[in-house]
Amino acid sequence: MTRSILRWGIISTGGIATEFSQDLCVDPSTRGVTDISHAIAAVGSRSVASAQKFIDGLRSGPETEGWSWGAKNGVLDGCTPHGNYQDVYNDPNVDVIYIGTPPNFHHQNAKEALLAGKHVLCEKPFTFDLEELDELIALAKSKNLFLMEAVWTRFHPLAGAVREVLASGTLGKPLRFTADFSMDWNLDNEPAEHRMLNPALGGGSLLDMGPYPSVWAMLLVHQNPHNTDRDPKVINTYQTVYQRTGVDLNSRWLVEWKGLCQGQLLSDLSCPGHRDATAILQCAEGDLVVEYPPYKAETFHVVPRPDRFPGAITKKTTYHLPVAKGNNGLSYEADEVARCIRAGKIECEKMTWEESRIVQGWFDVVRRSGNTALKGLKGTAGK
Missing domain, CATH: 3.30.360.10 (Dihydrodipicolinate Reductase; domain 2)
Structure with a gap:
């Protein structure tokens, strides 16, 4: 079976974004996945230098770490560092945005990504309040874009x-x-x-x-x-x-x-x-x-x-x-996002908007x- 490749844009370079990106760099076969693979196409941070440092860190993983596989197998090929988030949203090589910013910024970041035509996986809590979440759901529906809260535990x-x-x-x-x-x-x-x-x-x-x-x-x-x-x-x-x-x-x-x-x-x-x-x-x-x-x-x-x-x-x-050896555990939700987007879904049955x-x-x-x-x-x- 030919693997479908999902191209990610990473927003924020903090701890959770680091672990998520590391998991995108792990060989999918380590968790029994043969139909999905991931690529990191762009990273957004406060400066280009900060984004580049994040990318370099992913490329220099120790041989003992599962995510060292990614640098050798094309996951980071052509990955572009951006000194702001909007350029990641607008990057034509990005299919989906991963948002790992603090909770008070989730709504703004997700809204801007959806308005730019990108699918979104947003860290929990989804938003600061329910009014923000309802606006994002309405926007995802209107633009026919995938939107999901990143509750990784559900996919373990x-x-x-x-x-x-x-x-x-x-x-x-x-x-x-x-x-x-x-x-x-x-x-x-x-x-x-x-x-x-x-x-x-x-x-x-x-x-x-x-x-x-x-x-x-x-x-x-x-x-x-x-x-x-x-x-x-x-x-x-x-x-x-x-x-x-x-x-x-x-x-x-x-x-x-x-x-x-x-x-x-x-x-x-x-x-x-x-x-x-x-x-x-x-x-x-x-x-x-x-x-x-x-x-x-x-x-x-x-x-x-x-x-x-x-x-x-x-x-x-x-x-x-x-979770499978070499994976932090965030890889499973990334695989689910890839399958949903490949199938043309805008909502995940395992992590529904209703439950969020x-x-x-x-x-x-x-x-x-x-x-x-x-x-x-x-x-x-x-x-």
Whole structure:
């Protein structure tokens, strides 16, 4: 089979953009892919020199790294450095834009890319608020362009195995759900301008970390065969304010799927997450427990209920499904984007606009119900 090649323009040269670009440079066959390949056609940064440094870094990968394959096999051939983002959007050699900027810039960057006629993969959270997201969706529809939130966890091998377990029906009806993403950032030792502390960059735990407990809420509860509520609502919230800059130190929100169950979600910058249980779905016949970290989980367990309350599940079963060796884990979503665009799709069935809207709506409720510096801020929809 002839591989179809998707040509990427990379916006931003920070950490997540680096890892994504590295994965574009990994041999697709390492993850069993034979129909897709990727090329990096352009990189945009604050200066041409900065963009060129980013490209040079990708070209000089150590032989021990999976992404060293790309420089030898044409992934970076002809890659153009640009000293601004607009030139990447306008580059005729670019098919799709990857956006890895801070959350407050996602709407502006994605809108400009769509207006230039480019498909878009945008890092999470998709936008700052729901109004921004709705404008992007309307624009993608009007221009017949692909648009997707980059929730990489959904495309990992483990996510597929979780779906199979739920579809089997062995766990029974969900009764309760909990998930969190917590890290001890030691914030007092970080400068106030740091992206996790700066309100102007969407700082705090909610927008940066909240997508991860949310992805497990969507995979384990919302997509569960027992669920019929397509619009689950936040029914309770709480945010702890980090006083030095006014962002949220942690956020908690309770979501209800009517007729099914409730889910408690947590993001926290003050405490490490629990190693053995970053997400737990408790069901009528047994429980499904996902190990930390929520963004790149490699192991989950199906476990019996406590002896006093037995269910049909009588023994523990462990599933271990790491991402393919040499891949950071972002390659899977890039492959999905390539297949969708090749098929002429503007929306991905595994990461729908509807589900992005649900999660974005949760964040809006939590943020507007709290007392952080982001509470009254509005996005740039219509601008």
